[in-house]
Amino acid sequence: MAYLKVSGTKIVDQNDKEIILRGAGLGGWMKWAHVESLFEITVDTLAGYPGCEFQIRAALADVVGSEKSEFFFDKFLEYFFTDADAAFFKSLGLNCIRIPFNYRHFEDDMNPKVLKPEGFKHLDRVIDLCAKHGIYTILDLHTAPGGQNTDWHSDAGTHIANFWLHKDFQDRTIWLWEELAKHYKDNTWIAGYNPLNEPTDPYQTRLIAFYHRIYKAIRDIDPYHALFLDGNTFASDFSHFGDAHKGWENTAYSIHDYSVFGFPASPEKYVSSEVQLKRLKRSYLKKREWMDQRGLCVWNGEWGPVYARKEYEGELTDAINDERFKVLKDQLNIYNEDRLSWSIWLYKDIGFQGMVHVSRETTYMTLFKDFLAKKHRLAIDAWGADDSQIRHVYQPLIDLIKQEVSPEHQNLYPAPVWKLQDRVGRLSRNILVSEFLVKEWAEHFRGKSTEEIDEIAKSFSFDKCLHRDGLNKILTENASSVAE
Numbered sequence: 446m447a448y449l450k451v452s453g454t455k456i457v458d459q460n461d462k463e464i465i466l467r468g469a470g471l472g473g474w475m476k477w478a479h480v481e482s483l484f485e486i487t488v489d490t491l492a493g494y495p496g497c498e499f500q501i502r503a504a505l506a507d508v509v510g511s512e513k514s515e516f517f518f519d520k521f522l523e524y525f526f527t528d529a530d531a532a533f534f535k536s537l538g539l540n541c542i543r544i545p546f547n548y549r550h551f552e553d554d555m556n557p558k559v560l561k562p563e564g565f566k567h568l569d570r571v572i573d574l575c576a577k578h579g580i581y582t583i584l585d586l587h588t589a590p591g592g593q594n595t596d597w598h599s600d601a602g603t604h605i606a607n608f609w610l611h612k613d614f615q616d617r618t619i620w621l622w623e624e625l626a627k628h629y630k631d632n633t634w635i636a637g638y639n640p641l642n643e644p645t646d647p648y649q650t651r652l653i654a655f656y657h658r659i660y661k662a663i664r665d666i667d668p669y670h671a672l673f674l675d676g677n678t679f680a681s682d683f684s685h686f687g688d689a690h691k692g693w694e695n696t697a698y699s700i701h702d703y704s705v706f707g708f709p710a711s712p713e714k715y716v717s718s719e720v721q722l723k724r725l726k727r728s729y730l731k732k733r734e735w736m737d738q739r740g741l742c743v744w745n746g747e748w749g750p751v752y753a754r755k756e757y758e759g760e761l762t763d764a765i766n767d768e769r770f771k772v773l774k775d776q777l778n779i780y781n782e783d784r785l786s787w788s789i790w791l792y793k794d795i796g797f798q799g800m801v802h803v804s805r806e807t808t809y810m811t812l813f814k815d816f817l818a819k820k821h822r823l824a825i826d827a828w829g830a831d832d833s834q835i836r837h838v839y840q841p842l843i844d845l846i847k848q849e850v851s852p853e854h855q856n857l858y859p860a861p862v863w864k865l866q867d868r869v870g871r872l873s874r875n876i877l878v879s880e881f882l883v884k885e886w887a888e889h890f891r892g893k894s895t896e897e898i899d900e901i902a903k904s905f906s907f908d909k910c911l912h913r914d915g916l917n918k919i920l921t922e923n924a925s926s927v928a929e
């Protein structure tokens with residue numbers, strides 16, 4: 446087998462046959478995002494933890510000691526994706542998994558530029574499992590040193606994307622990709638590298654300069670794999686890329702096409718009206734405009750609605766989710782017309798967005814039941830959250846800023862993606878309140894034996910997961926459907 450490559454607007458195999466990559470992101474695995482699964486403490490669908498991954502890891506080590514803590518995380522990584530997951534994924538007709546990972550698996554901040562070989566243990570395992578089932582993978586550096594974006598998933602503990610302010614963080618990232626390229630350059634099941642998830646560079650130009658550097662660094666070692674470059678401002682904006690693409694071969698460009706209609710913050714009920722469909726399409730076309738003007742290849746690296754849960758949304762759950770499925774189908778219709786490759790967010794979590802999710806009956810979910818309910822009530826995972834129960838608490842702060850700050854200074858970058866209320870939500874809930882809950886999350890493990898900790902981690906294994914059948918059916922129906 447040979448490498449996939451980018452040819453014009455398409456991804457093709459060695460015979461120049463078009464390969465449309467359709468699959469999902471493995472969020473919440475080698476990079477945690479609260480909502481995603483383990484901790485859903487802040488927002489990543491991982492695991493339901495609060496705060497940032499590094500805070501959670503430290504808090505668990507404080508409570509159970511570093512040996513048991515490492516044991517837990519290792520087991521979590523193992524159970525989270527096994528042969529059964531790969532077989533199931535493939536059975537849906539999907540062919541690609543985007544694997545987000547945190548740089549901390551490979552490098553310690555206190556020992557910079559010294560490779561932790563153990564970082565490859567699970568990444569290699571999952572890439573190989575996928576290959577065994579005929580699934581391509583795309584490696585996504587979701588969390589770079591210093592934080593390449595303003596959100597919790599860059600694991601920086603702050604909303605300042607320091608990656609853009611310290612050359613040292615950028616140098617370390619270049620170094621890491623060189624190590625990854627050395628390790629993976631011969632692996633043809635890897636469809637490509639996605640060097641930086643959702644950058645937010647307020648000045649735009651530093652991102653392009655960084656992409657030139659990373660392109661050269663990777664290409665010097667690995668001339669084979671395709672690169673998937675995210676646009677600025679959470680993969681939504683290529684307006685400052687100019688002619689930069691002329692220096693980059695075998696490169697696709699990644700948009701993240703989340704629609705507000707798929708979230709609790711939707712301004713209205715989604716009914717697939719003509720006006721709504723136009724809005725859905727307009728926002729998608731705007732993100733890919735720069736590529737379309739130049740005949741470049743587009744990959745939708747993240748998208749997808751979030752879902753209501755019976756334990757929180759009660760009787761409204763099914764109606765809400767039917768609406769979200771409508772958004773999903775309408776997005777897919779648009780993508781099919783363009784023969785678009787996509788990676789929905791995400792494969793597995795604790796019930797927010799995943800194609801499969803950990804059952805409420807498992808040890809992890811039982812242990813954290815009340816904690817997760819509190820997190821949900823406090824809406825500390827600001828992204829995708831329903832903040833209706835606590836909005837009144839933060840509204841005075843928003844009003845104060847509106848009253849005291851002149852309108853032209855109220856919308857700070859990453860505006861317009863972050864509006865004033867989003868910024869207040871991220872800083873006050875996602876960062877501040879979350880920080881207070883990190884220790885409470887870790888305390889659930891106090892006194893647990895190694896066997897008990899293993900059982901908690903096992904909650905994430907495929908056989909303990911429920912399937913979001915509505916979502917999976919729609920994905921299967923669209924896995925290979927394209928306009929001729």
Ligand SMILES: O[C@@H]1[C@@H](O)[C@H](O[C@@H]2CO[C@@H](O[C@@H]3CO[C@@H](O)[C@H](O)[C@H]3O)[C@H](O)[C@H]2O)OC[C@H]1O
Nearest residue numbers: 472478488489490596598643679703704705862
């Ligand atoms: O780790 C993932 C992370 O990559 C993902 O990032 C968020 C993506 O959405 C961004 O907001 C959207 C921007 O476009 C608007 O049109 C949408 O309405 C917004 O939802 C957000 O700022 C990013 O953090 O989120 C999920 C994480 O688990």
